[in-house]
Every structure is written in structure tokens, then in C-alpha cells.
Amino acid sequence: MKSCSVLSLLTTLRIMKEIVLRIEDSALEKFLGLVQLCPQVEMVSSSDCIETKDVIDKSFACAISELRDRKVFKTPADYTYIMKAANDGAIFHSLYFLTPTDFIAYLELLGLKNLIGRSTLYNTKDSIKGKYPDWTFFDADVVNQYEILRRKNIVVQFLSAFSKEKRRLLDARLDK
Numbered sequence: 001m002k003s004c005s006v007l008s009l010l011t012t013l014r015i016m017k018e019i020v021l022r023i024e025d026s027a028l029e030k031f032l033g034l035v036q037l038c039p040q041v042e043m044v045s046s047s048d049c050i051e052t053k054d055v056i057d058k059s060f061a062c063a064i065s066e067l068r069d070r071k072v073f074k075t076p077a078d079y080t081y082i083m084k085a086a087n088d089g090a091i092f093h094s095l096y097f098l099t100p101t102d103f104i105a106y107l108e109l110l111g112l113k114n115l116i117g118r119s120t121l122y123n124t125k126d127s128i129k130g131k132y133p134d135w136t137f138f139d140a141d142v143v144n145q146y147e148i149l150r151r152k153n154i155v156v157q158f159l160s161a162f163s164k165e166k167r168r169l170l171d172a173r174l175d176k
Contacts, residue, residue, distance in 0.1 A: 055169045056092055061110035063161035067154070076116040078154050079103075080124035085155040088132040091162060100125060 023031050035041050064082070067073060083103040086095040097103040100121030107115050127138045133152060140148060 053094075055166060055173075056095070057110055058169060059162050059166040060091075060095070061107075061112060062165040063158050064107065064110075064112055066161040066165075067158060070157075072154060072157055074150070076120045077124040078151070079116045080121050080128070081151055081154045082158050083121060084125060084128050084135075085132045085158070090132045090155060091159065 021031075073079065080100075082091075083097055083100065085091055086103075087097060097106065100118050103121060104115055104118060129136045129138065132155060135152060137143070137148060137151070
């Protein structure tokens with residue numbers, strides 16, 4: 001009986017693809033009318049400018065570089081807070097790193113050099129409890145409140161640099 005309920009659940013799930021289209025303003029109303037005629041199509045969102053993976057990747061790389069240039073990273077472990085914030089959904093919804101190795105591979109893919117080691121990320125990741133911004137740290141009894149604030153502030157500074165670069169890139173696309 002259990003397998004029948006799982007089978008019926010699987011048959012009711014719809015596998016869908018998500019596509020991005022660009023439509024002239026004059027054709028938008030007609031297109032939305034066509035979408036309504038097809039029950040297998042679901043409108044996910046619309047906007048004047050789509051944040052593509054390219055924009056996200058460039059913004060991420062630029063933000064890391066800016067934090068490096070400003071010497072925000074005091075220890076190699078500080079990169080962990082960016083990875084953890086991404087996994088907590090604080091940076092961008094589609095960025096998630098299953099392992100520190102995945103995070104390092106992503107940074108390498110973005111062209112960043114002189115990266116931290118896996119073991120540093122693994123060890124630091126395990127010392128963070130909770131979801132950003134409500135993190136607690138297992139070493140909180142040996143570090144002062146300023147250090148805890150500094151760790152959380154790394155994410156704040158990253159988000160600021162990330163958003164600034166993303167706006168710049170999107171504005172440049174709109175100006176074309």
C-alpha cells in the first residue's frame with residue numbers, strides 16, 4: 001500500500017522547465033493571454049531586467065575581490081562566513097555549496113586565486129550554529145563580542161559589495 005501512495009504522488013508531480021523570454025512591451029498582453037490558455041504553463045515571475053547567472057557570478061567575484069583589497073578578511077577562515085551565508089540564502093537564492101570543496105571550486109571557476117584550504121572551511125563551518133544573521137559560534141566563550149560582530153560584519157560588507165556590483169552590471173545592460 002505504501003508503494004501505491006508513493007507512485008500516485010509521483011504521477012501527480014509535474015516536471016517543469018523554467019525558461020527566460022524577452023518580450024517587447026507591445027506583445028506582452030498577447031503573450032500573457034496565450035499563457036493563460038495553456039494550463040501546463042505557469043508564470044513564475046516577470047521583470048524589466050533578469051539577473052542572469054553571469055551577473056551573479058561577476059558580482060560574487062567582484063565582491064570577494066573588493067573585500068580582499070580592503071583587507072576585510074583577517075584570517076583564512078573568514079571566507080567560511082560567505083559560504084555559510086550563501087547556504088543560508090542570505091546572498092542569492094540559487095547559490096548553495098554542498099561542501100567546502102564546492103565553494104572553493106566555484107571561486108576557482110570565477111578566476112579567483114590564492115584561495116583558502118578545504119580543511120579550514122570544514123573546521124570553521126562546523127563551529128557556526130544557526131541561520132544568518134542569528135549565528136552563534138562554538139568558540140564564543142573564548143572570543144569577545146567584537147570578534148563575533150566582525151565575523152557577521154564580513155557578510156554585511158560582502159552583501160553591500162555584491163549588491164553594488166550587481167546594480168552596476170544591470171544598469172549597464174539597461175543602458176545598451
